[in-house]
Amino acid sequence: MELLSLAGYGFSAEMKQVKEQVKGFETVFRHSKDGLAIFKDGIFVDCNQSMLDLVDLEKKEQFIGQGPVHFSPEYQFDGRRSAEKALELINRCYDEGSLRFEWIHTKSTGVPFWCEVILTKMVLDGEEVLHTNWRDISEKKQLELKLAEQKESFETLFNESMDGLAIFDGQQYIDCNKAFLTMFCFQRKEDVIGIHPKNISPTFQPDGRSSKDAALELIKSCMNKGSVRFEWLHQKSNGTVFWTEVIIIKVTLNGTDCIYAIIRDISEKKELEFQIYERNAELDQSNRDLQHTIQDLKQTQVKLVESEKMASLGSLVAGVSHEINTPVGVGLMGITQFIDETKAIRKSYQQGELDEEMFEAYLNSATELSQIINKNLERTAHLVKSFKQIAVDQTSEEERNINLKDYLDEIIFSLSSVARKSKVSIKVDCDDNYNVVTNPGLLSQLLTNLIINSITHGFSDSTAGNIEIALRELTDKKFSLSYKDDGKGIKKEDLPKIFEPFFTTNRANGGTGLGLNVTYNIVTNALGGTIRCRSEEKKGVEFTIVFNVKERL
Template identity: 45%
Template structure:
């Protein structure tokens, strides 16, 4: 069994709201009015009985002094004309003039005809003297007052009066009926006014709802709703009319589009076939162009690697030329000195001092030849290993710190005239098994980029190379310099091919592209760049290794 949602109409909500507000307002105002009137009536009757008690007490003072109870009762019988007075009792103090509250005895009394006698009130006189008390269950009011001697100020006795509350109840009842009648009349007027205002508000809304229902069923969007006398509903009517105009325009455009669509459907199959053939041809051309582009890119990258190797060869050759030239010069001098010594020996003119000088010069020249030949051998060995690494794509086990030192030694011809410092932070005993060639080419490109681009117009720069194991199976290489950094527009595409700041000055724009390809393809790793202009660069390279150990 499904729950039914109770929906209220604007008419019922309007009536409920108006009548609720009117009812609450009338109840509150009537309650306040009744409370004020009852309080006023009560104060009036209390004042009247207190005043009456004081008057009777003053007239009874002489009788108390003279102890004339008979005369006092005759006077009290004159109260028979006051219908509201039920009982009056005069009490006399036994110890006159001694205290305000002393023991009293009944002296004289008045009881209305037909009214029953009441019990003595000696013990309640002091309580009733503070304020009159209503006895609601018996509908009467009680009060007591002290009777004073006007000459001495002493207490002669007490007067007790019990008064009927019929007049007070009658006034309260009449006031309640009047207030209730006024409330009913005002509620009726409020209801009639609410119905009137409700019709003024809901009638235009109902017309608008009927119009919208009729329009939605008939789909006649050319119809327009009339304006109403209520400003908000008039604005709503204008908005509905604007919406209908736009719907009509949209429907007209939709019909035109459908007509065009029907016309196009007739030739759609032929157009699809033609475009499919054109797309196949374009795809084929695109595939061929892409293959040529990849071939061209690989060729350019290979040329870049060979050019880098050629620069290294030229630098190493120039560097090797110096120690070999010094060795040749020293050996020539040795030959000349040997010829002189040999001639003196044959002529038997050889002196001990000349022989000693010859031995000293021979020792010095041989040391020069040894040092320079050893230097040349180190350069050639380092270059040989770098060249083998660049041409090899197979894994080998090597000491990473030694590989970096060999690379720096091969770059020495290009770095020796510069004042830049290269700091290597790597465990000298760490050996890894991976491809040395890509690492060789990566470090060469990064160092040369720093020298050419990062340290431009910087006399002395700092390069940090940090190598460590990220995990037993992954190697982490951090390259950092304090150069001028990379601009934002270049940093976003630094690894794209042909991106360079030295366009027309010898820069090919393939250095970082080659680094990216070597890291991601040759080493199956990842490379991230952090750089801000003026703050240097930091490359973090992480790639897997076959094994690692310390020696």
């Protein structure tokens, strides 16, 4: 009896323990923050409040009797039908005992959300059922998806970047993008992975250092500083060398310090730098040449004054020298500013501070300065050429294409200083479509002689004067030039003699009497034309010149 009593006590204690376990399980089931449910024979037979909250239902009756597919979209994230995939997972759980997986469920409102699902086979009231645990992982999944998108974006940026990108682990390249392969003429990544930067560089860099030593030094500097920017002469797989701008950055991948390299082809930029350098050198040389030209002009002035035949050009030289000083001065200022800006942009570049906006501003400024310098150099060269055309012998001039209107303006321009000094106004009337092939130096010399003759003789007793020049077309290759001034004119008895050599009415003041004789010979011999003069005292003078050109354009 005592033994039976003890046995009954032991059974009672065991039952009590079981009841407590059941009560504890039920407490956990009811109060868990995860959605819990009991699944049997294809439907849910029980659930906790958290499960109702999870699917936005108010009563158990709305949940019990439904299957997992009722709270799922038609298709899962992998494209499979929810009904088909759910049946497969349920069967697996019955076979394996438990299963964990991710699933897209839907609330009663139809809003989808991500769940982590744990299915556990268990026996309840003597029957096999599945204990279902749903945990909302929407935030976690969104983060995972966002990270996956970012990873995909980074991979896209890496692979599609126009710059060559590569990762170097300190011993060899372990990855690169398509632009890197194209830049170095490789066909496959496998051709790059495993090689060292020295393998895609010439033996020596432009500064004389070996590429191997220079690369090791830069890698060490990057590891210490975190990043380094520099220019590097690389070599393609076909042996072609080219300039690059390289940025190397220290990064950590899988716990290992690596170098992320950004390589940009700057061959065109370097070529532009070389061109700018050469242009600067040319401008410096042009400036020196201009200074020598001015000195030569001054020496020529002395020689011309001493030459009787070209004595009328003495005053012209001084005017040309005066006119040259202005464009030369502007040119000197421009090249000085150009050199200063080049030094500043080079300094910014060497310090790694040069950006696209600064470089574009420099190019715009360089273009503007170059145009200013070029315009003034052309003006100076124009003056020098005009002077030379007058100074040299007429037989040495070459025939070339000219626009008669432009060339007349050029001649007047070269004499503007002399004309201003004497307060003489010169007007030209000529159509701008007279394009011809002729000897322009001859036209320059005859017109210069006439203008200097007017200033020296016609306006010698006047404080000011006017000259009118008109050019008209007679035939396709023949033109008429009318030259008038309102000076003191020529005496009737002197008029027949003005083209004779050495005839002058101003010998006391240095006149040689050769100016109009040279003009006559140019027109009648070199240009195959005629020249006539009409004049009355105190009514000025008029020369009518007919001349031929070689070709009409």
